[in-house]
Amino acid sequence: MPTIVPVATSSLLVALGVLPGAWLRFRVVNHLEPMLPRKHWGTFGVNMAACFALGLLVAMQQSCAGAGQRTMLLMGTGFLGGFSTFSSFVAELYVVVRQFHWAEAVLLASGSVLGGLVAMQLGLLIGGLP
Numbered sequence: 001m002p003t004i005v006p007v008a009t010s011s012l013l014v015a016l017g018v019l020p021g022a023w024l025r026f027r028v029v030n031h032l033e034p035m036l037p038r039k040h041w042g043t044f045g046v047n048m049a050a051c052f053a054l055g056l057l058v059a060m061q062q063s064c065a066g067a068g069q070r071t072m073l074l075m076g077t078g079f080l081g082g083f084s085t086f087s088s089f090v091a092e093l094y095v096v097v098r099q100f101h102w103a104e105a106v107l108l109a110s111g112s113v114l115g116g117l118v119a120m121q122l123g124l125l126i127g128g129l130p
Contacts, residue, residue: 005069013070017078025083038104040092043085044112050084051116055123063128 005013025046032042057076061068089112096105124130 005073009070010073013073014078014081017074017080018082021079021082021084023082025085025088038096040089040096040108043088043092044108044115047084047089047112048115048119050080051119052123053083054080055120055125056127057123059124059127059129 028046029039029042032045033039036042054076057072057080061072093105093108093112096108
């Protein structure tokens with residue numbers, strides 16, 4: 001039977017994970033920005049990495065050794081939630097659409113969703129889930 005983590009503990013775990021996750025996203029995107037044609041591709045890369053990592057984490061949770069609820073709160077909801085952000089993706093997609101770069105907008109939108117699904121599945125497979 002899974003242990004229920006008290007609300008105060010849950011909130012603290014999520015908060016402790018969000019800070020380093022958001023900081024790392026900021027650092028990675030800013031590091032990649034000079035190397036990429038547009039800033040949104042850095043966010044795309046971060047989102048793909050987060051999907052992959054979440055797939056691994058879910059696979060670990062489902063395995064016998066399993067990542068517990070506390071680990072999921074700290075790493076899944078907190079760290080990866082701060083690392084990957086849907087709002088940044090949408091804001092950057094909006095800019096591309098406003099610039100009438102239709103092909104790039106379609107590639108970014110479909111690539112983010114489909115790429116995220118593929119990255120998540122790879123994480124699950126590597127983590128041992130079918």
